Amino acid sequence: MNYGMIFIETLVYVVKEGKVLLIRKKRGLGAGYYNGIGGKVEDGENVVSAAIRECREEVGITPRNLEWMGLLEFWNYEDDRVESVHFVHVFLARDFDGTPRESSEAEPIWFGIDEIPYNNMWEDDIMWLPKVLSDKRVYGRFEFDRWRLIKSEVYEVIPSK
Ligand SMILES: Nc1[nH]c(=O)nc2c1ncn2[C@H]1C[C@H](O)[C@@H](COP(=O)(O)OP(=O)(O)OP(=O)(O)O)O1
Numbered sequence: 001m002n003y004g005m006i007f008i009e010t011l012v013y014v015v016k017e018g019k020v021l022l023i024r025k026k027r028g029l030g031a032g033y034y035n036g037i038g039g040k041v042e043d044g045e046n047v048v049s050a051a052i053r054e055c056r057e058e059v060g061i062t063p064r065n066l067e068w069m070g071l072l073e074f075w076n077y078e079d080d081r082v083e084s085v086h087f088v089h090v091f092l093a094r095d096f097d098g099t100p101r102e103s104s105e106a107e108p109i110w111f112g113i114d115e116i117p118y119n120n121m122w123e124d125d126i127m128w129l130p131k132v133l134s135d136k137r138v139y140g141r142f143e144f145d146r147w148r149l150i151k152s153e154v155y156e157v158i159p160s161k
Pocket residue numbers: 009010011027028029030035036037038039040074086088122123124125
């Protein structure tokens with residue numbers, strides 16, 4: 001396994017007035033799915049600045065006070081070989097500046113917390129996103145075979161005193 005297969009990524013869920021802002025991704029991995037806002041951390045960036053940059057690029061908003069809500073690992077296999085590994089830092093934002101707008105990458109849509117379209121999202125989301133949206137921190141590890149979910153583990157992270 002070499003460095004080229006390992007990606008550090010971000011996902012931001014903006015929650016306001018009982019609704020969550022999702023994007024319908026227009027291109028790349030997961031195109032057509034609804035997801036949080038995010039992408040890859042670039043060289044010279046830290047995870048929080050990458051999360052903020054992705055919100056600006058994808059939907060034109062700047063989140064305030066990102067709360068770190070957990071870490072997800074996505075291991076994708078092809079014929080028993082690791083194709084890529086994604087370490088994804090998940091954040092909640094309860095406020096933001098700007099007005100969500102569509103971009104070439106994403107269409108922003110607000111959903112009621114009880115109306116999240118899990119059937120049109122990554123298969124793992126239903127296993128951890130409800131916990132995050134009820135303010136629990138999570139660690140999850142998921143294995144995929146050609147991006148079809150084959151194994152999952154999800155834990156709630158209890159803060160140490
Ligand atoms: N199984 C999964 N469940 C989930 O909820 N989000 C996933 C996921 N697998 C990947 N993602 C998210 C994490 C991250 O925010 C995003 C990465 O997508 P991309 O590789 O398209 O990143 P970028 O938008 O940075 O693409 P580039 O513009 O090519 O850099 O997809």
